[in-house]
Amino acid sequence: MAQSNEIEEDKKQQGCIICDREKISENYCKYHEKAYENVMAAFHDWQEGYGELSFIEYLQKIIENPATGDWAREVAEDLLRKEEAKK
């Protein structure tokens, strides 16, 4: 009668979706979470400067930018995959 919750329990124990380190948030480890916060904060600044820049365009720009750090680029690639999956 009672159904097993084992599959959901397994999901919770997975690490960061990018690097598999221990997670501190829903998706990311402390390094990728910090990079995610920076990416999102910078997006708000970009929107103010560029107005109509979409989130996908922004992600593509930071991925292509050689000055983007590895953590931020990995987060941007992950977010871009998710955005494109929504289409």
Ligand SMILES: [Zn+2]
């Ligand atoms: Zn990570």
